[in-house]
Amino acid sequence: MTSVRSFYSRWAALYDRIATAPGVGRWRRAAARRVASPGATVVEMGCGTGANLPYLREVVGEEGRVTGVDLTRPLLEVARGRIDGYGNVEVVVGDATDPPIREADAVLATFVCGLFSDPAAVVDLWCDRLGPGGRIGLLDATASERACGRPLTPAFRAFVAAGSPALGPADVLRAPFGAVDDELSRRIDTARSALVDRTVDRRYETFGLGFVGLLTGTVADGYHE
Ligand SMILES: C[S@@+](CC[C@H](N)C(=O)[O-])C[C@H]1O[C@@H](n2cnc3c(N)ncnc32)[C@H](O)[C@@H]1O
Structure with missing residues (x-):
């Protein structure tokens, strides 16, 4: 966890350029639209420099609430600049594997699950926190x-x-x-499998020549096949 924090602290400015590169906004808007809805409370896990936050705010509107959680303070400083002026969007320092938020209608995690040692357990925990009917979305890159x-x-x-x-x-x-990229793919597959185990109404779509996949679903009432 310390290495993740120091790596992203060092590269905050460069990371933000990559996160907001031309074309990437289309994936982010799609992810926001799949998980969020007007008036909803949405948590973004590992929000980084907040590149998704304006898209999430666009969907939840003035009545909703968006909270970004991340370990890395320098990234959150960039995110704070990005959300300046939105009264219902905030970012907090926290660990997405044990997020400081108990209740939400939706969770989004983009390019994050590959950093967890046990992604299935983390996705499971997010589904538990959301409860039945909660929306969850994972956007990740694999070969x-x-x-x-x-x-x-x-x-x-x-x-x-x-x-x-x-x-x-x-x-x-x-x-x-x-x-x-094998270990990254393994972790992302594991996270996606956990989402599949816990959700209904799923949708999978790809972007960027097939390198980026967005899996979304609604948390089911109990486990299912
Ligand atoms: C590749 S960046 C993605 C950032 C952002 N989601 C995006 O799409 O631009 C990975 C982010 O996950 C954060 N991160 C990694 N492990 C985390 C954890 N356990 N809790 C919270 N944030 C974490 C890092 O600090 C970094 O901001």
């Missing part, structure tokens, strides 16, 4: 299975290595020739 995306796998691997708190420059150079 593309689409023909148009496959040639870009080496570049994707280098991007994954560069964004991994535990890896260094030599790993980034080696990454295109290895399977550095």
